[in-house]
Structure formats: structure tokens, C-alpha cells
Amino acid sequence: xxxxxxxxxxxxxxxxxxxxxxxxxxxxxxxxxxxxxxxxxxxxxxxxxxxxxxxxxxxxxxxxxxxxxxxxxxxxxxxxxxxxxxxxxxxxxxxxxxxxxxxxxxxxxxxxxxxxxxxxxxxxxxxxxxxxxxxxxxxxxxxxxxxxxxxxxxxxxxxxxxxxxxxxxxxxxxxxxxxxxxxxxxxxxxxxxxxxxxxxxxxxxxxxxxxxxxxxxxxxxxxxxxxxxxxxxxxxxxxxxxxxxxxxxxxxxxxxxxxxxxxxxx
Numbered sequence: 593x594x595x596x597x598x599x600x601x602x603x604x605x606x607x608x609x610x611x612x613x614x615x616x617x618x619x620x621x622x623x624x625x626x627x628x629x630x631x632x633x634x635x636x637x638x639x640x641x642x643x644x645x646x647x648x649x650x651x652x653x654x655x656x657x658x659x660x661x662x663x664x665x666x667x668x669x670x671x672x673x674x675x676x677x678x679x680x681x682x683x684x685x686x687x688x689x690x691x692x693x694x695x696x697x698x699x700x701x702x703x704x705x706x707x708x709x710x711x712x713x714x715x716x717x718x719x720x721x722x723x724x725x726x727x728x729x730x731x732x733x734x735x736x737x738x739x740x741x742x743x744x745x746x747x748x749x750x751x752x753x754x755x756x757x758x759x760x761x762x763x764x765x766x767x768x769x770x771x772x773x774x775x776x777x778x779x780x781x782x783x784x785x786x787x788x789x790x791x792x793x794x795x796x797x798x799x800x801x802x803x804x805x806x807x808x809x810x811x812x813x814x815x816x817x818x819x820x821x822x823x824x825x826x827x828x829x830x831x832x833x834x835x836x837x838x839x840x841x842x843x844x845x846x847x848x849x850x851x852x853x854x855x856x857x858x
Contacts, residue, residue, distance in 0.1 A: 604840040608633035613682040616689030624830035662691040662719035681734040685727040691715040737790035744795040748772025756813040783846030792845035799852025819854030
């Protein structure tokens with residue numbers, strides 16, 4: 593392989609001279625995604641409700657923080673448009689936010705209330721959909737061949753395996769399945785429409801991610817059901833997001849990319 597060939601492929605992953613908006617960019621997955629995108633050269637705008645709590649991101653020179661809350665959709669839209677005016681239309685948009693109500697844990701079929709169900713659909717599914725649309729329309733207006741990445745879930749593709757929750761205080765969640773399933777199909781519809789403008793939209797679906805707060809009973813049961821025999825790491829989701837954000841994935845759109853150790857393969 594010549595040096596020219598090597599540069600061709602290494603340049604595929606470069607995000608130099610690009611701007612990225614990352615919603616929920618200071619969370620467990622979001623912070624790793626923010627680092628991966630920033631370290632690859634993009635000016636990275638991190639939107640989060642707790643933007644200053646993640647010390648990993650503070651000293652990275654091309655990361656900028658914006659306080660952002662998905663609860664009020666109208667205010668959210670106005671504020672988001674103002675950020676586009678300030679930083680310009682993004683080349684990369686990644687939504688890894690996880691907005692939810694205080695009674696989220698009670699969104700099981702047995703305990704959920706209509707009010708909680710409607711509010712969670714509004715602040716999670718509807719905010720994902722509306723922000724993606726706003727971004728795509730801005731990309732069209734500014735002739736950007738951009739990349740939009742939405743975080744879904746294995747449970748937007750499959751039903752939840754209730755056996756892994758036995759002996760824990762965890763339970764199934766009605767709202768989660770609807771939200772994540774909706775995000776995946778929104779991606780397909782957006783890819784169908786916005787492909788004519790050179791805009792790519794994909795869903796990145798993580799499986800279980802290692803977190804020190806998780807119940808050890810759940811972890812043990814979960815690992816036994818994964819072909820790779822372990823939970824994933826946030827960095828493994830982030831590297832996949834980098835691939836989808838970069839020109840290395842220039843012919844991929846409308847896809848649901850599983851990062852789950854093989855959970856959905858069996």
C-alpha cells in the first residue's frame with residue numbers, strides 16, 4: 593500500500609473543519625462520544641442539562657458547552673435555532689440524550705399512568721424527532737452533506753428479556769420500547785427523504801453498557817446471554833459514532849447499527 597493509499601483511508605476518519613452538535617453530550621455515553629468527535633478534529637458543541645459536571649470534557653480545547661433541556665419543546669426549538677445562528681449549521685448531529693420523568697422507573701405496564709406515558713413520549717421521542725428534523729432542514733438550507741446519528745437501543749428492535757431482571761428491582765418499561773422503536777423507524781423515513789440532499793441518517797443501538805451503578809445480579813445474567821460474554825464499554829459506542837459521523841461511512845444511511853456484543857444475533 594502506498595503512502596497515498598494510507599492517507600486516503602486515514603483521512604476518511606478525520607473531522608477537521610467540521611462542526612458537531614451532540615445532545616446529551618456529558619452523560620455516560622455522551623461524554624465518550626464527545627471526546628471521540630472532538631479528538632478527531634471537529635468543533636464540538638455539547639448540549640446537556642448538567643454540562644459542567646463532567647470534568648473529563650472541560651479541558652478539551654475544541655469542546656464548547658451549552659445548557660440544554662428537552663422538556664419544553666417550543667423553547668427548545670427556539671434555543672436550538674439560536675445556537676445554529678451562533679456556531680453555524682452543524683456537519684454532524686448526534687443525539688444521545690436520555691430525558692425522562694422522575695417516575696420513569698414506574699413506567700411498567702402495571703404501574704404507568706397516562707400522564708407519565710405522554711410526558712415521556714413528548715420529551716424523549718418527540719424531542720429526538722423534532723431536533724433531527726430541524727437539523728436536517730438546516731443542512732438542506734446550507735447545502736451540507738451532513739450526518740445525523742440517533743441513539744436507539746436493542747430494546748427498540750427486540751422485546752425486553754424479563755428473565756435478566758429477576759431478583760432485582762428492575763422491570764420492563766412500556767415507554768422505552770415505544771420511544772426507541774420510534775426512533776429507529778424515524779431514521780429510515782428520514783433517510784428515505786433526505787438522501788436526495790446527500791444527508792445521511794443512522795441509528796446507533798447499544799446493548800448493555802458497563803456502569804458501576806448496575807445490580808451485580810443483572811450483570812451476571814446479562815453477560816451469560818451475550819455471545820461475547822460481557823457488557824459493552826462506552827468507548828465502543830463512541831468509536832462507532834465516530835465511524836458514522838465520518839466519511840468512512842459515506843454510503844451508509846437508514847441503517848440500524850447494533851453495538852451489542854451479539855445480543856440481537858441470537
